Amino acid sequence: MVDADFIELDNLEKVFDVRRKAGFWRREKSEVRAVDGISFTVARGEMVGYIGPNGAGKSTTIKMLTGILTPSGGRLRVAGLDPSRERTKLAQRIGVVFGQRTTLWWDLPLRDSYRLAHRMYRIPDARFAENMERCVELLDLAELLEVPVRQLSLGQRMRGDIAAALLHDPEVLYLDEPTIGLDVVSKAKVREFLRDLNAERGTTVLLTTHDLQDIEQLCKRVMVIDHGRLMYDGALTGLHEVGSGVSERMLVVDLERELPPIDLELVRVVKVEGPRQWLAFPSAASAAPIVAAIAASYPLVDLSVREPDIEAVIAKMYADRGVY
Protein backbone atom coordinates (compact mmCIF):
# COMPACT_ATOMS: atom_id res chain seq x y z
CA MET A 1 0.00 0.00 0.00
CA VAL A 2 1.28 3.42 -0.90
CA ASP A 3 -0.16 6.61 0.47
CA ALA A 4 -1.99 7.28 -2.78
CA ASP A 5 -4.01 4.08 -2.36
CA PHE A 6 -4.66 4.39 1.33
CA ILE A 7 -8.25 3.34 0.72
CA GLU A 8 -8.66 1.17 -2.34
CA LEU A 9 -11.85 -0.27 -3.81
CA ASP A 10 -11.70 -2.33 -6.95
CA ASN A 11 -14.99 -3.32 -8.52
CA LEU A 12 -16.53 -3.68 -5.08
CA GLU A 13 -19.95 -5.34 -4.86
CA LYS A 14 -22.50 -6.07 -2.21
CA VAL A 15 -25.59 -8.03 -3.08
CA PHE A 16 -28.29 -8.68 -0.50
CA ASP A 17 -30.66 -11.60 -0.86
CA VAL A 18 -34.12 -10.51 0.11
CA ARG A 19 -37.45 -12.31 0.30
CA ARG A 20 -40.47 -10.38 -0.84
CA LYS A 21 -44.08 -11.20 -0.19
CA ALA A 22 -45.65 -12.35 -3.46
CA GLY A 23 -49.09 -13.41 -2.34
CA PHE A 24 -50.52 -14.65 0.93
CA TRP A 25 -48.19 -17.63 1.34
CA ARG A 26 -45.58 -17.14 -1.30
CA ARG A 27 -42.28 -15.43 -0.80
CA GLU A 28 -40.12 -14.56 -3.77
CA LYS A 29 -36.38 -14.45 -3.55
CA SER A 30 -34.72 -11.45 -5.12
CA GLU A 31 -31.44 -9.61 -5.06
CA VAL A 32 -30.62 -6.05 -4.14
CA ARG A 33 -27.35 -4.87 -5.67
CA ALA A 34 -26.62 -2.23 -3.05
CA VAL A 35 -23.07 -1.68 -4.30
CA ASP A 36 -22.63 -2.59 -7.93
CA GLY A 37 -18.99 -2.50 -8.98
CA ILE A 38 -17.47 0.59 -7.39
CA SER A 39 -13.80 1.43 -7.86
CA PHE A 40 -11.90 4.35 -6.38
CA THR A 41 -8.86 5.18 -4.32
CA VAL A 42 -8.45 7.74 -1.59
CA ALA A 43 -4.99 9.06 -0.74
CA ARG A 44 -3.79 9.37 2.83
CA GLY A 45 -4.82 12.76 4.19
CA GLU A 46 -7.60 13.38 1.67
CA MET A 47 -11.02 14.59 2.76
CA VAL A 48 -13.62 13.26 0.38
CA GLY A 49 -17.38 13.68 0.17
CA TYR A 50 -19.42 10.57 -0.60
CA ILE A 51 -22.92 11.55 -1.58
CA GLY A 52 -26.02 10.24 -3.28
CA PRO A 53 -29.77 9.95 -2.82
CA ASN A 54 -31.44 7.68 -0.26
CA GLY A 55 -30.74 4.03 -0.88
CA ALA A 56 -27.80 4.78 -3.22
CA GLY A 57 -25.47 2.44 -1.34
CA LYS A 58 -23.47 4.87 0.80
CA SER A 59 -23.99 3.18 4.16
CA THR A 60 -23.38 -0.23 2.64
CA THR A 61 -20.03 1.00 1.29
CA ILE A 62 -19.09 2.46 4.69
CA LYS A 63 -20.08 -0.77 6.42
CA MET A 64 -17.78 -2.72 4.10
CA LEU A 65 -14.98 -0.21 4.70
CA THR A 66 -15.28 -0.76 8.44
CA GLY A 67 -15.47 -4.54 8.10
CA ILE A 68 -19.04 -4.84 9.45
CA LEU A 69 -20.19 -6.25 6.10
CA THR A 70 -18.30 -8.66 3.87
CA PRO A 71 -18.25 -7.74 0.16
CA SER A 72 -19.95 -10.09 -2.31
CA GLY A 73 -17.31 -9.35 -4.92
CA GLY A 74 -14.36 -7.16 -5.81
CA ARG A 75 -11.42 -6.08 -3.73
CA LEU A 76 -11.13 -3.74 -0.79
CA ARG A 77 -8.17 -2.48 1.22
CA VAL A 78 -8.01 0.12 3.96
CA ALA A 79 -4.56 1.05 5.28
CA GLY A 80 -3.27 -2.14 3.69
CA LEU A 81 -5.80 -4.31 5.54
CA ASP A 82 -8.73 -6.39 4.37
CA PRO A 83 -11.52 -4.88 6.50
CA SER A 84 -13.76 -7.91 6.99
CA ARG A 85 -10.88 -10.36 7.58
CA GLU A 86 -8.80 -8.06 9.75
CA ARG A 87 -11.55 -6.16 11.45
CA THR A 88 -10.01 -6.02 14.93
CA LYS A 89 -6.69 -4.80 13.61
CA LEU A 90 -8.46 -2.24 11.45
CA ALA A 91 -10.56 -0.98 14.36
CA GLN A 92 -7.39 0.45 15.90
CA ARG A 93 -6.81 2.55 12.82
CA ILE A 94 -10.25 3.86 11.95
CA GLY A 95 -12.88 5.95 13.68
CA VAL A 96 -16.57 6.00 12.80
CA VAL A 97 -19.27 8.53 13.56
CA PHE A 98 -22.90 7.84 12.71
CA GLY A 99 -24.95 11.00 13.01
CA GLN A 100 -28.17 9.12 13.56
CA ARG A 101 -26.87 6.72 16.19
CA THR A 102 -24.59 7.28 19.12
CA THR A 103 -21.71 5.05 20.14
CA LEU A 104 -21.77 6.62 23.60
CA TRP A 105 -23.31 4.98 26.66
CA TRP A 106 -26.72 6.54 26.99
CA ASP A 107 -27.06 6.47 30.79
CA LEU A 108 -23.46 7.23 31.68
CA PRO A 109 -21.70 10.57 31.89
CA LEU A 110 -19.74 11.39 28.78
CA ARG A 111 -16.47 10.90 30.65
CA ASP A 112 -17.29 7.23 31.34
CA SER A 113 -17.72 6.46 27.64
CA TYR A 114 -14.25 7.89 27.08
CA ARG A 115 -12.84 5.78 29.93
CA LEU A 116 -14.30 2.71 28.25
CA ALA A 117 -12.79 3.69 24.91
CA HIS A 118 -9.46 4.13 26.71
CA ARG A 119 -9.56 0.51 27.84
CA MET A 120 -11.22 -0.97 24.78
CA TYR A 121 -8.65 0.45 22.38
CA ARG A 122 -5.81 -0.01 24.90
CA ILE A 123 -4.77 3.59 24.37
CA PRO A 124 -1.53 4.41 26.19
CA ASP A 125 -2.31 6.68 29.20
CA ALA A 126 -0.24 9.63 28.05
CA ARG A 127 -1.73 9.57 24.57
CA PHE A 128 -5.23 9.24 25.94
CA ALA A 129 -4.71 12.22 28.27
CA GLU A 130 -3.31 14.31 25.45
CA ASN A 131 -6.14 13.43 23.03
CA MET A 132 -8.77 14.03 25.71
CA GLU A 133 -7.37 17.45 26.43
CA ARG A 134 -7.32 18.37 22.78
CA CYS A 135 -10.84 17.11 22.04
CA VAL A 136 -12.31 18.64 25.19
CA GLU A 137 -10.83 21.99 24.30
CA LEU A 138 -11.56 22.05 20.58
CA LEU A 139 -15.01 20.49 20.82
CA ASP A 140 -15.97 22.52 23.85
CA LEU A 141 -16.75 19.54 26.06
CA ALA A 142 -15.39 20.65 29.47
CA GLU A 143 -18.81 21.49 30.91
CA LEU A 144 -20.37 18.32 29.56
CA LEU A 145 -18.07 15.57 30.78
CA GLU A 146 -20.11 14.74 33.90
CA VAL A 147 -23.48 14.95 32.13
CA PRO A 148 -25.24 11.67 31.22
CA VAL A 149 -25.38 11.34 27.46
CA ARG A 150 -29.17 11.16 27.39
CA GLN A 151 -29.29 14.72 28.78
CA LEU A 152 -27.12 16.20 26.05
CA SER A 153 -28.56 18.18 23.17
CA LEU A 154 -28.09 16.74 19.70
CA GLY A 155 -25.21 19.10 18.93
CA GLN A 156 -23.46 18.35 22.23
CA ARG A 157 -23.92 14.63 21.72
CA MET A 158 -22.50 14.84 18.23
CA ARG A 159 -19.40 16.62 19.50
CA GLY A 160 -19.16 13.94 22.18
CA ASP A 161 -19.38 11.23 19.54
CA ILE A 162 -16.71 12.81 17.37
CA ALA A 163 -14.34 12.95 20.35
CA ALA A 164 -15.06 9.28 21.14
CA ALA A 165 -14.14 8.31 17.59
CA LEU A 166 -10.81 10.14 17.80
CA LEU A 167 -9.32 9.21 21.18
CA HIS A 168 -7.33 6.34 19.70
CA ASP A 169 -5.84 8.56 16.97
CA PRO A 170 -7.41 6.87 13.97
CA GLU A 171 -5.77 7.44 10.61
CA VAL A 172 -9.12 7.24 8.84
CA LEU A 173 -12.40 8.76 9.96
CA TYR A 174 -15.73 7.79 8.42
CA LEU A 175 -18.45 10.30 9.07
CA ASP A 176 -22.02 9.41 8.26
CA GLU A 177 -24.23 12.52 8.43
CA PRO A 178 -22.19 14.26 11.14
CA THR A 179 -24.24 17.46 11.03
CA ILE A 180 -27.72 16.01 10.73
CA GLY A 181 -30.26 17.89 12.83
CA LEU A 182 -27.70 20.37 14.18
CA ASP A 183 -28.31 24.10 14.41
CA VAL A 184 -26.20 26.53 12.42
CA VAL A 185 -23.76 27.25 15.25
CA SER A 186 -23.15 23.57 16.06
CA LYS A 187 -22.71 22.76 12.38
CA ALA A 188 -20.08 25.47 12.07
CA LYS A 189 -18.24 24.14 15.15
CA VAL A 190 -18.20 20.58 13.87
CA ARG A 191 -17.03 21.64 10.42
CA GLU A 192 -14.25 23.82 11.80
CA PHE A 193 -13.05 20.98 14.00
CA LEU A 194 -12.99 18.52 11.11
CA ARG A 195 -11.14 20.95 8.89
CA ASP A 196 -8.46 21.45 11.54
CA LEU A 197 -8.21 17.74 12.25
CA ASN A 198 -7.59 17.01 8.59
CA ALA A 199 -5.11 19.86 8.18
CA GLU A 200 -3.14 19.33 11.39
CA ARG A 201 -3.18 15.59 11.84
CA GLY A 202 -3.55 14.53 8.23
CA THR A 203 -6.50 12.31 9.14
CA THR A 204 -8.11 10.82 6.04
CA VAL A 205 -11.82 11.60 6.07
CA LEU A 206 -14.68 10.06 4.13
CA LEU A 207 -17.80 12.10 4.63
CA THR A 208 -21.34 11.05 3.84
CA THR A 209 -23.94 13.76 4.11
CA HIS A 210 -27.15 15.12 2.72
CA ASP A 211 -26.06 18.62 3.64
CA LEU A 212 -24.17 19.84 0.63
CA GLN A 213 -22.76 22.75 2.58
CA ASP A 214 -20.73 20.18 4.53
CA ILE A 215 -19.16 19.15 1.26
CA GLU A 216 -18.75 22.69 -0.05
CA GLN A 217 -16.98 23.75 3.12
CA LEU A 218 -14.87 20.65 3.72
CA CYS A 219 -14.12 18.60 0.62
CA LYS A 220 -12.20 19.41 -2.54
CA ARG A 221 -13.17 16.08 -4.01
CA VAL A 222 -16.59 14.56 -4.14
CA MET A 223 -17.92 11.20 -5.27
CA VAL A 224 -21.55 10.84 -6.24
CA ILE A 225 -23.11 7.41 -6.21
CA ASP A 226 -26.48 6.18 -7.25
CA HIS A 227 -27.95 2.70 -7.57
CA GLY A 228 -24.68 1.33 -6.23
CA ARG A 229 -22.59 2.87 -9.01
CA LEU A 230 -20.16 5.73 -9.07
CA MET A 231 -21.59 8.52 -11.20
CA TYR A 232 -19.05 11.23 -10.58
CA ASP A 233 -15.62 11.39 -8.98
CA GLY A 234 -13.76 14.64 -9.12
CA ALA A 235 -13.38 18.16 -7.92
CA LEU A 236 -16.35 19.87 -6.42
CA THR A 237 -15.86 22.63 -8.96
CA GLY A 238 -16.28 20.05 -11.72
CA LEU A 239 -19.74 19.27 -10.41
CA HIS A 240 -20.67 22.85 -11.05
CA GLU A 241 -19.52 22.45 -14.64
CA VAL A 242 -21.62 19.33 -15.03
CA GLY A 243 -24.41 21.56 -13.87
CA SER A 244 -23.63 24.41 -16.18
CA GLY A 245 -26.57 23.08 -18.13
CA VAL A 246 -28.75 24.02 -15.19
CA SER A 247 -30.72 26.60 -16.98
CA GLU A 248 -32.50 28.29 -14.12
CA ARG A 249 -31.61 30.62 -11.32
CA MET A 250 -33.61 31.06 -8.17
CA LEU A 251 -35.22 34.10 -6.67
CA VAL A 252 -36.06 33.78 -2.98
CA VAL A 253 -38.76 36.27 -2.10
CA ASP A 254 -40.05 37.27 1.35
CA LEU A 255 -43.51 38.80 1.25
CA GLU A 256 -45.28 40.63 4.05
CA ARG A 257 -47.63 37.72 4.57
CA GLU A 258 -48.52 34.31 3.26
CA LEU A 259 -49.99 34.64 -0.25
CA PRO A 260 -50.90 32.34 -3.13
CA PRO A 261 -47.97 31.48 -5.46
CA ILE A 262 -46.75 34.50 -7.39
CA ASP A 263 -48.09 34.49 -10.93
CA LEU A 264 -45.70 36.13 -13.34
CA GLU A 265 -44.33 35.59 -16.81
CA LEU A 266 -40.95 33.76 -16.96
CA VAL A 267 -41.30 32.68 -13.34
CA ARG A 268 -42.03 29.21 -11.99
CA VAL A 269 -42.88 28.91 -8.29
CA VAL A 270 -40.91 26.00 -6.89
CA LYS A 271 -41.80 26.19 -3.22
CA VAL A 272 -43.94 28.25 -0.84
CA GLU A 273 -43.20 28.29 2.88
CA GLY A 274 -45.32 30.81 4.76
CA PRO A 275 -44.53 34.28 3.42
CA ARG A 276 -41.40 32.98 1.62
CA GLN A 277 -41.53 31.84 -2.01
CA TRP A 278 -38.86 30.29 -4.21
CA LEU A 279 -39.14 31.30 -7.86
CA ALA A 280 -37.12 29.74 -10.65
CA PHE A 281 -36.44 31.86 -13.71
CA PRO A 282 -34.34 31.28 -16.85
CA SER A 283 -30.61 31.87 -16.22
CA ALA A 284 -30.37 33.92 -19.38
CA ALA A 285 -33.08 36.36 -18.26
CA SER A 286 -32.20 39.45 -16.28
CA ALA A 287 -33.43 39.41 -12.68
CA ALA A 288 -34.08 43.16 -12.54
CA PRO A 289 -37.37 43.36 -14.51
CA ILE A 290 -38.69 40.30 -12.67
CA VAL A 291 -37.88 41.87 -9.32
CA ALA A 292 -39.51 45.13 -10.44
CA ALA A 293 -42.65 43.30 -11.55
CA ILE A 294 -42.90 41.48 -8.20
CA ALA A 295 -42.35 44.70 -6.26
CA ALA A 296 -45.08 46.42 -8.29
CA SER A 297 -47.75 43.83 -7.56
CA TYR A 298 -46.80 42.15 -4.28
CA PRO A 299 -45.97 43.36 -0.74
CA LEU A 300 -42.24 42.62 -1.01
CA VAL A 301 -40.09 42.68 2.15
CA ASP A 302 -36.84 41.10 1.04
CA LEU A 303 -35.32 39.02 -1.74
CA SER A 304 -32.16 37.32 -2.88
CA VAL A 305 -31.00 35.77 -6.15
CA ARG A 306 -29.23 32.41 -5.95
CA GLU A 307 -27.02 30.80 -8.52
CA PRO A 308 -27.65 27.11 -9.09
CA ASP A 309 -26.16 25.32 -6.05
CA ILE A 310 -24.81 21.79 -6.01
CA GLU A 311 -28.14 20.53 -4.87
CA ALA A 312 -29.69 21.70 -8.11
CA VAL A 313 -26.72 20.39 -10.05
CA ILE A 314 -27.01 16.94 -8.54
CA ALA A 315 -30.76 16.87 -8.99
CA LYS A 316 -30.10 17.65 -12.64
CA MET A 317 -27.50 14.89 -12.92
CA TYR A 318 -30.00 12.37 -11.59
CA ALA A 319 -32.75 13.73 -13.79
CA ASP A 320 -30.56 13.52 -16.89
CA ARG A 321 -29.87 9.90 -16.18
CA GLY A 322 -33.51 9.19 -15.62
CA VAL A 323 -33.17 8.47 -11.91
CA TYR A 324 -36.18 10.50 -10.92
Ligand SMILES: Nc1ncnc2c1ncn2[C@@H]1O[C@H](COP(=O)(O)OP(=O)(O)OP(=O)(O)O)[C@@H](O)[C@H]1O
Ligand atom coordinates in the same frame (compact mmCIF):
# COMPACT_ATOMS: atom_id res chain seq x y z
N1 LIG B 1 -29.26 -5.62 5.21
C1 LIG B 1 -29.89 -5.35 4.07
N2 LIG B 1 -30.68 -6.26 3.48
C2 LIG B 1 -31.29 -6.01 2.30
N3 LIG B 1 -31.17 -4.84 1.62
C3 LIG B 1 -30.39 -3.89 2.17
C4 LIG B 1 -29.71 -4.08 3.41
N4 LIG B 1 -29.00 -2.95 3.67
C5 LIG B 1 -29.24 -2.10 2.67
N5 LIG B 1 -30.07 -2.65 1.75
C6 LIG B 1 -30.53 -2.03 0.50
O1 LIG B 1 -29.38 -1.64 -0.23
C7 LIG B 1 -29.61 -0.40 -0.90
C8 LIG B 1 -28.55 0.61 -0.45
O2 LIG B 1 -28.76 0.94 0.93
P1 LIG B 1 -27.81 1.92 1.76
O3 LIG B 1 -28.31 1.93 3.16
O4 LIG B 1 -26.40 1.56 1.52
O5 LIG B 1 -28.12 3.32 1.06
P2 LIG B 1 -27.68 4.80 1.51
O6 LIG B 1 -27.10 5.42 0.29
O7 LIG B 1 -26.84 4.73 2.72
O8 LIG B 1 -29.07 5.47 1.82
P3 LIG B 1 -29.51 6.58 2.94
O9 LIG B 1 -29.03 7.88 2.43
O10 LIG B 1 -30.99 6.45 2.93
O11 LIG B 1 -28.88 6.14 4.22
C9 LIG B 1 -31.03 0.00 -0.56
O12 LIG B 1 -31.86 -0.43 -1.60
C10 LIG B 1 -31.33 -0.78 0.71
O13 LIG B 1 -32.70 -1.04 0.82
